[in-house]
Amino acid sequence: MDSVTSTEQPLLSGADIRKLADILDLRPTKTLGQNYVIDPNTIRRIVDAAHLESSEHVLEIGPGLGSLTLGLMDAAQAVTAIEIDPPVAARLATTVEEYRPGTADRLAVIEGDAMRISAAEVLAIAPESADGPPTAIVANLPYNVAVPVMLHLLAELPSIRHGLVMVQQEVAERLTAGPGSKIYGVPSVKMAWYAQATYAGTIGTKVFWPAPRITSGLVQFTARQPPATTASRQQVFEVIDTAFAQRRKTLRAALSNWAGSGVAAEELLIAADVDPKARGEVLEIEHFARIAEQKHRRDTP
Structure with missing residues (x-):
């Protein structure tokens, strides 16, 4: 089905957000990354850029007072929202019912930490209207946990096909950076394991x-199959972490302790068809997978 959004349905204004905050006696904290969107046009922009189909089940992380949630309810069949702040989580369904009467069966709210949530927990509390597990992630992510939250959820929920997240602009640029860029690093490569990510706006x-x-940046992503390899995701991620821990060093030097010695690192790199004198910042995810696979082969009896 085509993407659907509505500019006629009311969305939360700045006055609405402050009213809800007063009801909850809420004082936004940096610890929880609570910065609420108060501009309806920004919500419409995010929802439009997410390219949701009307039949989709969307996962929202950190819904807060419901600004984006209402926009997602207009565009998708079902929304599961994960909120860490108990009073805020408890209020969300009431807000949605006030602004979108009769939609209770299309929303599920999980009070919990998205960093620790499991696929089983998400599936156990899915909205009645959901036709299967979540297929998209759309969220205004807390700046301080954006990358680990994204990587955790993509690992937990292979059903996710695409999404759009708003994060700190610097984080957005790192998540979408390509090999050879000065800001290409661990977030860029690990994100590439799961998806093709592009910068979608400021x-x-x-x-x-x-x-x-x-400022914040929008990251649009489309899921992809990980590189074909006999190494596990954990083994590949270990290579990535090690290579970028000393990003100024050549791969031969950066991976020497991990491989057992500089000579061993060079042998693994050559076997993986990677230049030992190269640095991690020029490698694609497939290169890291090949390096991990060579070590896995060497260490497997």
């Missing part, structure tokens, strides 16, 4: 309450 500070000090 969001200013004035559309939030409270306004953050830094």
